[in-house]
Amino acid sequence: MAELTLVEAINDCFHVELGRDPDVMVMGEDVGRAGGVFRATAGLRDAFGPDRCVDTPLAEAGIMGTAVGLCMAGFRPVCEMQYDAFSYPSLDQLITHVGRYRWRTGGKMTFPITVRMPYGGGVRAPELHDDSPEAYYVHTPGVKVAIPSTPSDAKGLLAAAIRDPDPVIVLEPKLHYRTMRGEVPEGEHIVPLGQARTVREGTDVTIVAYGSMVPLAEQAADALEGRASVELLDLRTLKPLDEDALLAAAGKTGRVVIVQEAPRTAGYGAELAAILAEKAMLDLRGPVLRVTGYDVPYPYWQIEDAYMPSVERVVDAVEKLLEF
Amino acid sequence: MAQVLPAERDLRRVIGDGQGVPDGEVEGLSDHDLVELYRGLVLLRTYDERSVVYHRQGRIGTYAIYWNHEAMQAGSVYALEDEDWIFPSYRESAIGLLRGLPASTVLSWWRGHPAGWWNPADYNVASICVPIATHVPHAAGLAWGKRLRGESACAIAYFGDGATSEGSFHEGANFAAVMRAPLVLFCNNNQWAISTPIEAQTAAETLADKAVGYGMPAARVDGADILAVYEATRDAVARARAGDGPTFIEAVTYRTAPHATADDPKAYIDLERVEEEKKGECVGRYEGYLRRGGILTDEMAESIRTEAEQAMRDGIAAAEAEQPADPGLVFEHALANPPASFETDLAELRRVLEGR
Numbered sequence: 001m002a003e004l005t006l007v008e009a010i011n012d013c014f015h016v017e018l019g020r021d022p023d024v025m026v027m028g029e030d031v032g033r034a035g036g037v038f039r040a041t042a043g044l045r046d047a048f049g050p051d052r053c054v055d056t057p058l059a060e061a062g063i064m065g066t067a068v069g070l071c072m073a074g075f076r077p078v079c080e081m082q083y084d085a086f087s088y089p090s091l092d093q094l095i096t097h098v099g100r101y102r103w104r105t106g107g108k109m110t111f112p113i114t115v116r117m118p119y120g121g122g123v124r125a126p127e128l129h130d131d132s133p134e135a136y137y138v139h140t141p142g143v144k145v146a147i148p149s150t151p152s153d154a155k156g157l158l159a160a161a162i163r164d165p166d167p168v169i170v171l172e173p174k175l176h177y178r179t180m181r182g183e184v185p186e187g188e189h190i191v192p193l194g195q196a197r198t199v200r201e202g203t204d205v206t207i208v209a210y211g212s213m214v215p216l217a218e219q220a221a222d223a224l225e226g227r228a229s230v231e232l233l234d235l236r237t238l239k240p241l242d243e244d245a246l247l248a249a250a251g252k253t254g255r256v257v258i259v260q261e262a263p264r265t266a267g268y269g270a271e272l273a274a275i276l277a278e279k280a281m282l283d284l285r286g287p288v289l290r291v292t293g294y295d296v297p298y299p300y301w302q303i304e305d306a307y308m309p310s311v312e313r314v315v316d317a318v319e320k321l322l323e324f
Numbered sequence: 325m326a327q328v329l330p331a332e333r334d335l336r337r338v339i340g341d342g343q344g345v346p347d348g349e350v351e352g353l354s355d356h357d358l359v360e361l362y363r364g365l366v367l368l369r370t371y372d373e374r375s376v377v378y379h380r381q382g383r384i385g386t387y388a389i390y391w392n393h394e395a396m397q398a399g400s401v402y403a404l405e406d407e408d409w410i411f412p413s414y415r416e417s418a419i420g421l422l423r424g425l426p427a428s429t430v431l432s433w434w435r436g437h438p439a440g441w442w443n444p445a446d447y448n449v450a451s452i453c454v455p456i457a458t459h460v461p462h463a464a465g466l467a468w469g470k471r472l473r474g475e476s477a478c479a480i481a482y483f484g485d486g487a488t489s490e491g492s493f494h495e496g497a498n499f500a501a502v503m504r505a506p507l508v509l510f511c512n513n514n515q516w517a518i519s520t521p522i523e524a525q526t527a528a529e530t531l532a533d534k535a536v537g538y539g540m541p542a543a544r545v546d547g548a549d550i551l552a553v554y555e556a557t558r559d560a561v562a563r564a565r566a567g568d569g570p571t572f573i574e575a576v577t578y579r580t581a582p583h584a585t586a587d588d589p590k591a592y593i594d595l596e597r598v599e600e601e602k603k604g605e606c607v608g609r610y611e612g613y614l615r616r617g618g619i620l621t622d623e624m625a626e627s628i629r630t631e632a633e634q635a636m637r638d639g640i641a642a643a644e645a646e647q648p649a650d651p652g653l654v655f656e657h658a659l660a661n662p663p664a665s666f667e668t669d670l671a672e673l674r675r676v677l678e679g680r
Binding site: 051056057059061062064065066067068069070071072073074075089092093096097099100101102103104105106107108109110141142144164165166194239240241243 | 462467
């Protein structure tokens with residue numbers, strides 16, 4: 001095992017996957033010569049050539065659209081969207097084609113596209129470098145969505161996405177690209193899509209989180225030590241959801257707090273709460289609470305901490321639930 | 325000297341008018357080729373005219389009419405090899421017929437039946453693209469991929485004049501040029517995007533002028549002249565195969581039919597102009613050319629028409645003979661690995677349906 005940062009784990013995954021499958025290619029803005037603005041694709045152009053790590057024109061819909069055609073020619077393109085909010089122009093292709101083309105061919109053609117992007121705030125960046133757009137992706141039929149929270153999962157989920165026959169969106173917590181280090185298996189490493197991870201076991205309250213909210217939830221659990229025993233579930237894949245793990249974790253404590261960085265209304269947490277209402281009603285001892293971003297544009301960075309779910313807000317929600 | 329109208333600028337024609345303007349010819353086309361071009365033209369015309377009837381009879385749903393666009397489709401496809409990929413918009417819904425796609429499949433598509441699904445790789449014909457211009461990047465990507473694989477195949481993408489206003493057209497064209505993708509960008513400029521005329525669509529003098537901005541050559545042809553269309557496409561395909569990248573073809577015609585069966589153009593179009601334009605429609609013009617050249621006899625024309633009509637009779641019969649689609653299909657094909665919830669949802673749906 002090597003100790004890697006989250007972004008190094010992604011880079012490691014690319015070297016392994018491009019090395020084992022000649023049909024895998026990486027494409028995006030600045031992914032080649034520069035090795036990506038976060039260095040996620042560093043060294044790939046040198047190792048595999050400019051046709052397998054392609055600097056594209058600056059056009060996100062064009063990247064996603066040409067990836068559809070590349071699939072028809074037998075490739076497995078991995079598209080980088082430079083930032084979360086820069087992916088919005090590509091939603092047209094995602095919704096109208098990427099999620100539908102296999103269906104349109106009666107299942108005869110597959111479109112093994114991976115789209116990955118750094119997401120989320122807390123990095124003191126200009127406007128539109130901070131969004132958490134997972135709900136747009138989850139809501140699109142025909143695509144899967146994964147969000148790692150550790151270096152090992154970042155490598156394993158990306159590898160699973162690249163090898164998956166269906167389109168997969170991978171959102172990577174940019175806040176932790178370099179600040180988080182962890183043990184990462186060397187060589188081929190797969191974390192199957194659709195399997196949640198129990199981060200810690202507890203008996204009083206269950207916190208459900210994903211991506212950059214997992215380390216935050218861990219801090220909240222630490223802060224609650226002595227007052228509440230926290231079960232923490234990292235979903236890892238939002239679609240397909242590991243529903244069994246969700247229901248088991250909820251049933252264990254009967255109290256659920258969902259933490260999501262994205263705005264609240266119709267966010268992914270609302271879907272989780274709805275599933276719990278439908279399938280875990282009798283296990284619950286209180287309302288399902290959400291700690292989320294607010295229904296506002298992601299703020300200027302001098303006050304972005306006021307927007308972000310914090311340890312204090314998570315602790316507050318847990319205490320409210322325990323008092324219910 | 326008469327003033328040359330902007331729309332006439334550099335507009336290539338081969339077929340004369342049977343009066344003052346003499347017929348030209350396209351080098352390399354044999355009499356057999358000329359008849360085969362006619363066969364494709366008649367097949368597409370018959371499909372279109374029958375489809376409008378089928379729609380009125382309630383046998384197919386809303387249908388996008390392509391009357392007077394057949395020369396652009398049959399002429400360009402004839403310049404391709406079978407290995408080359410076709411990316412149709414809804415205006416070219418039946419173009420796959422020229423590749424052996426059964427009429428029943430396309431009719432099923434317009435009937436909203438899953439028998440209208442086909443595997444693009446079986447015919448090298450992509451699925452019909454309904455949103456405007458979003459298939460242009462697909463064609464660019466496929467063509468780029470063929471080049472990366474060292475294959476000789478190229479691709480052609482069809483779209484209308486309105487599509488040139490879309491970002492997807494721009495991004496697809498730019499990608500194709502940058503990646504030297506072997507692609508033909510085929511614009512059927514019928515001068516109308518539903519009710520929006522070309523002058524409200526662009527301030528460019530011609531659509532072909534747009535190619536300059538992408539660093540690719542362009543050709544302008546009379547879209548109702550199947551030989552001019554064939555020739556321009558053949559040249560573009562030759563460039564593509566030689567590794568010289570994409571070409572933009574603007575084929576100019578006039579939409580003499582409604583946008584689709586649901587559209588009533590009386591509100592926005594000059595019907596006198598439509599009647600005038602119909603006189604120059606593409607099938608009649610080519611038939612005149614062939615007859616003047618002594619290439620097409622009455623018997624041949626009759627036999628080609630009969631063959632096309634039979635294909636349509638067989639097609640609609642086969643499409644109507646399809647069993648009703650099972651509701652279970654709702655859950656199929658979108659994902660190679662569907663989630664467990666699909667099974668639960670289907671079981672629930674069947675229970676409710678059966679309880680009716």
